Amino acid sequence: MAFVFRWLIAFLLLSATWNPTRWNFYRWSMENWDTRLSIVVLAGLVLLVGYIIYLRATLRSIGPLGMALVVAVFAAVIWVLVDIGWLESGNSVVNQWLAIIVASLVLGIGLSWSIIRRRISGQVDIDDVDEG
Structure with missing residues (x-):
């Protein structure tokens, strides 16, 4: 369940930045650059x-x-x-969402990899050891 949470946050981060709909930071920032620059900069920094x-x-x-x-x-x-016909490669919107999903899976796996490796192998990374 922890991986799903990390992946979902990565998906939200990527899709909030850019997606094929009009609801994304990139398009919003272009429309509001002149009138709400401070909010655009703050959102970009977040x-x-x-x-x-x-x-x-x-x-x-x-x-x-x-x-x-x-x-x-x-x-x-x-x-x-x-190849088996379950996806159509000519649909631009689907391809863009697939790219966002794959990128978010890469980030979710990357953020969770130390935990996954520790569970599989039993080895602990030095960053995982509690001091105290």
Whole structure:
């Protein structure tokens, strides 16, 4: 359940920043840049903090190669789904949502990887040891 929560937060972060609908930070900030610059900057900084937390944890836990492997696995899954006819590759909106889902899964796995590895292997990362 903890992984689902971490993935959901990553999904909300990515889809709040940009998605194929008109309800996203990018479009809202472009429309309100002149009239509400302070709010645009504040919202952008809040999103940036979220990205720094997720990207730093993901890079530390699985690294760039691990991120590439996770993307490759999900890309192969999507390829199989297109190949068997369950997904249509020509739908731009679906492709954009799939990209957001895959990116959020990469970030969710990256944030949860130390916990998953500890449960599978029994090994504890040095960052996981409580001092005191």
